[in-house]
Amino acid sequence: MTSIRLNTARLIASLCSVASIATLSLPSYAQSINDINKTVKEGKYAAALEQVDKYLAGKPKDAQARFLKGIVLTEMNKPNEAIAVFTRLTEDYPELPEPYNNLAVIYAQQKNFEKAKQSLEMAIRTHPSYATAHENLGDVYARLASQAYDKALQIDSANASAQSKLALIRELMSRQNKGEKIAKAPEPMEPIKPSEPAKPTRPSEPSKPTVAVPVTTPTTAPPTTAPAPTAPPTTVATTPTTTAKPIEPAKPKPAPAANAEIAKALDAWTSAWSRKDVKRYLAAYARDFKTPGGETRSAWETERKRRIDKPGAISVDYEDLDVVADGDKATVRFRQHYKSAGLKSSSNKVLQMIKRDNAWQIQQERVGR
Amino acid sequence: MLSTLPALLLLASTSASAIGKAPQHIAPQKPSARVAASFTDAGPEPALIKVFDSIKHNDLDLALQQSEAITRAFPNFRLAHLIQGDLLLARGRSLKAFGEGGKSTAGDKISSERINDLREEAVVRLKSYLSRPTANFVPRYLLQMLPEQKHAIVVDAQKSRLYLYANDKGTPRFVTDYYITQGKLGAEKSREGDKKTPIGVYHVTSSLPRDRLTNFYGTGAFPINYPNDWDKRQGRDGHGIWLHGTPPDTFSRPPKASDGCVVLSNPDLDALAKSLQVGLTPVIISPTIEWLSLADWQNERQSLLKIFEEWRQDWESRDIRRYARHYSSKFNADGQNYRSWIEQKQKVNTGKSWIKVDANNVSMFRNPGKEDHVVVTFEQDYRSSNLSNQMRKRQYWVKEEGSWKIVSEGSV
Numbered sequence: 065m066t067s068i069r070l071n072t073a074r075l076i077a078s079l080c081s082v083a084s085i086a087t088l089s090l091p092s093y094a095q096s097i098n099d100i101n102k103t104v105k106e107g108k109y110a111a112a113l114e115q116v117d118k119y120l121a122g123k124p125k126d127a128q129a130r131f132l133k134g135i136v137l138t139e140m141n142k143p144n145e146a147i148a149v150f151t152r153l154t155e156d157y158p159e160l161p162e163p164y165n166n167l168a169v170i171y172a173q174q175k176n177f178e179k180a181k182q183s184l185e186m187a188i189r190t191h192p193s194y195a196t197a198h199e200n201l202g203d204v205y206a207r208l209a210s211q212a213y214d215k216a217l218q219i220d221s222a223n224a225s226a227q228s229k230l231a232l233i234r235e236l237m238s239r240q241n242k243g244e245k246i247a248k249a250p251e252p253m254e255p256i257k258p259s260e261p262a263k264p265t266r267p268s269e270p271s272k273p274t275v276a277v278p279v280t281t282p283t284t285a286p287p288t289t290a291p292a293p294t295a296p297p298t299t300v301a302t303t304p305t306t307t308a309k310p311i312e313p314a315k316p317k318p319a320p321a322a323n324a325e326i327a328k329a330l331d332a333w334t335s336a337w338s339r340k341d342v343k344r345y346l347a348a349y350a351r352d353f354k355t356p357g358g359e360t361r362s363a364w365e366t367e368r369k370r371r372i373d374k375p376g377a378i379s380v381d382y383e384d385l386d387v388v389a390d391g392d393k394a395t396v397r398f399r400q401h402y403k404s405a406g407l408k409s410s411s412n413k414v415l416q417m418i419k420r421d422n423a424w425q426i427q428q429e430r431v432g433r
Numbered sequence: 434m435l436s437t438l439p440a441l442l443l444l445a446s447t448s449a450s451a452i453g454k455a456p457q458h459i460a461p462q463k464p465s466a467r468v469a470a471s472f473t474d475a476g477p478e479p480a481l482i483k484v485f486d487s488i489k490h491n492d493l494d495l496a497l498q499q500s501e502a503i504t505r506a507f508p509n510f511r512l513a514h515l516i517q518g519d520l521l522l523a524r525g526r527s528l529k530a531f532g533e534g535g536k537s538t539a540g541d542k543i544s545s546e547r548i549n550d551l552r553e554e555a556v557v558r559l560k561s562y563l564s565r566p567t568a569n570f571v572p573r574y575l576l577q578m579l580p581e582q583k584h585a586i587v588v589d590a591q592k593s594r595l596y597l598y599a600n601d602k603g604t605p606r607f608v609t610d611y612y613i614t615q616g617k618l619g620a621e622k623s624r625e626g627d628k629k630t631p632i633g634v635y636h637v638t639s640s641l642p643r644d645r646l647t648n649f650y651g652t653g654a655f656p657i658n659y660p661n662d663w664d665k666r667q668g669r670d671g672h673g674i675w676l677h678g679t680p681p682d683t684f685s686r687p688p689k690a691s692d693g694c695v696v697l698s699n700p701d702l703d704a705l706a707k708s709l710q711v712g713l714t715p716v717i718i719s720p721t722i723e724w725l726s727l728a729d730w731q732n733e734r735q736s737l738l739k740i741f742e743e744w745r746q747d748w749e750s751r752d753i754r755r756y757a758r759h760y761s762s763k764f765n766a767d768g769q770n771y772r773s774w775i776e777q778k779q780k781v782n783t784g785k786s787w788i789k790v791d792a793n794n795v796s797m798f799r800n801p802g803k804e805d806h807v808v809v810t811f812e813q814d815y816r817s818s819n820l821s822n823q824m825r826k827r828q829y830w831v832k833e834e835g836s837w838k839i840v841s842e843g844s845v
Contacts, residue, residue: 205524212518213535215504216511217547218682 097128104132104234109140127157134166135234143170154186161187161194162233168200169230177207180230200230323387326396326417329424334380342369350418350425379403382413392419476611476701477503477510477684478562484516485559496520510684512551512558531555550687557593557688558612564592566607570724572596574634574717575605576734576797576807582715584708586676588613588695590620590630591721593688595695597708604727611705614686614696620720621802622659622693625671630693631659632802635716637676637709651678652699653706657716663800663808663829666765666841676716678702719801737797737807737830740837749788753779761831761838786818806831810845 096119103112116133120126130153137146147170153163164187171180181204187197213219329348336344346365355364372378379402386397396415416428480503487496497520503513515532522534530536532548572587578600585605587596595613598605615630616622622631635657643652654677660669671693678699679686685698695718697705708714725733740759747755757775764771782788791814800806806829813826825845830837 202525205521209518209521209534212504212514212521213532216515216518216532216551217535217544218511219544219547 161191169232337380350427354428561592561594571605573725574799585715588718589722611701616693634798637714751782761840789816
């Protein structure tokens, strides 16, 4: 699993290279991508590969085209080339769950379930609510279990057990409400936060699995003459747990009049961010700001500073501001547009804000609605 | 969970108490930190305990990590793979039986049997580990070791466990213990090919190095002297009972799987081998070990040493009544019964003006199980007015109506 660790390391190192959804969704590109997509759907993989290569010659960094190329290579049964494409995607866009998922699918086809598991765990770490990844992970666990049983019982059940049925994700941008059949995640492409890749801001807890294997109960009191009957292995029922519940998009609330004070605070915040004024940027956060990954305030600050200090211009703007204020507290929603040297993205943000000393400060910041 | 748990608990406790000799001193619960820490544990039991503990506390992620650590350390440890399979499968669905997913994987009779074997292995491993002996109790069989016998082995067949004791200036001190495999059909061997492990007092007779063995025996083998004199007297036969290792494709074998040999994992056999002395190290195989407190052990040992000393003096006295009182009416040695033995001694004694008997290097081991007797072995230095000789002698003492009597005696 060395290579996966490597990916993790790179992922952390390339915090700024977050996918640019905005770029990907530009209509001019989309047209071409759509054409290639059509070729893929017609099963003309060789032609599709040619098209996508041509497309990439002009836009070598384009995530969606590269993703499509990975799909085509997978369909053409060139797993190693596909792995290379998806792996580079995970390196360049570590916050995207889809390449991880598809890597896992290929690894699983190669019966490398341990690696498949690692990739899916990365996909889920990126997007805790990613249903396809959860389903695939459930399948991988079952296959790992089967391997473990084979080792335990010295049997080869490879023929007896069902083929791996992991789902390949075919659309990088399976947008919300598009009704994508394969990638079921409601907002799989929502970047966690510009320059905030691996940390799930909204970890949806997969339901905890309960017990399944023999349980000894050494505390059971034995008859006085008995040599410590520890309870022998016995069994405990479990609740199934494969899939995590997808996050339901919250209903948009009736927007009250935008609070001028909050808008002003947001302006100061985005402007400090865009100026790369770390001090002012951090000052926008309340002293009891809930760090997204639960890390310490100083660790979070160091990380933010590191990212903002990266070379290249940053531009942050917002629109569709929606404020629900309740006294000194407010829930603030908006669409954030972020652009840096490495990426460009738009995402929905929710801030919990509090007014202290006549200033609105950010107590919590997350992606979503 | 709750439907199977009580049944298994019942099984565990009844089988133990039915024997009626279970040690009372043994800590009935978890091993205390002190006990666990005072021994070096290279084996997998401490790690297994942690896995089951995590499962008990419903921390399946931790349990999985712990089981993965075990399979990394012991790649051929099938039991750990089975538990790992269960833990992985439990992420997707509920399990009702130990190793259930293994059954559904293959679904045949062989895998069911193997799962049962692994379940049995889990039970005995954990039970034995959690009831390790405390320092102030010893197996009653180790009454007196020779000074040069650095270690003694005591096997508990019921617990699938081998206990290594060091000879600490005459007092047995617990060193460590290992999971073992015994005969497919259990203990109390009596016939060639009966797939049982013998019960009795034996010793290691030789060491067979790995290059003289097939892979089946693992890293080494140590034959023991089954059938011993006593076994032969009882008409038992069979041969080739060894302590040996495990084939390379598995870390351990099920609790009951051998043709009568005592089988250890290769790392355990290698560790044990360092303490074995060919021709010397006692190997006592019991159905289930009887433990004595050190005080009780000392009493039993002193009373035997005392009666043995009386026997020696009574022989020197040339008073045949005094000598004869030490012999059982069921005495039998080399075709001689009580009467002929005593008559012959009386005849010999009358021709002598003096007898001097010295007994050196006395060892005493109690035979475990149903045939309760004490094997006394010593160097006898016999001198008299008309004859002197030296020999290694062995006596079998039994308790008859409260007194120790000799039922057999002869040179070794």
